[in-house]
Amino acid sequence: MDTEETRWNAQIESLTLERDQLEEQVRKLASNVSNTTSSYDSKDLAEEVKILTSSLEEEKAKTAEATKEIQKLKSQLKIGFDSLQAEQKSVELLEAQVAQLKEVVFKLSGVKTWRGTS
Numbered sequence: 544m545d546t547e548e549t550r551w552n553a554q555i556e557s558l559t560l561e562r563d564q565l566e567e568q569v570r571k572l573a574s575n576v577s578n579t580t581s582s583y584d585s586k587d588l589a590e591e592v593k594i595l596t597s598s599l600e601e602e603k604a605k606t607a608e609a610t611k612e613i614q615k616l617k618s619q620l621k622i623g624f625d626s627l628q629a630e631q632k633s634v635e636l637l638e639a640q641v642a643q644l645k646e647v648v649f650k651l652s653g654v655k656t657w658r659g660t661s
Contacts, residue, residue, distance in 0.1 A: 551620045555613055562609040569602045 576595045 558609050558613045565606040572599045
């Protein structure tokens with residue numbers, strides 16, 4: 544599970560980094576809109592704003608998708624951890640049952656000392 548956990552964490556980190564980069568690109572695009580207003584006439588400016596707005600929306604969609612993927616991976620990771628904890632409890636219960644069975648065998652055998660493996 545450690546390898547799988549490491550893989551999930553790496554993927555979450557990668558998607559978080561991608562989301563952060565997309566958010567930075569969105570900020571740059573928004574900054575470009577304000578910086579270009581002085582160098583274009585109104586017709587060119589309107590077209591540039593349209594292009595930048597479209598790019599901004601695309602980047603927002605990518606960011607939202609990356610965020611959804613991160614949440615999905617976190618959910619899957621939690622399910623994996625919960626499953627691992629349940630398995631650990633099952634193992635502990637089985638170990639306790641084995642210990643009880645050893646005690647019963649010891650008592651039934653009439654042997655003075657138990658030399659089983661633990």
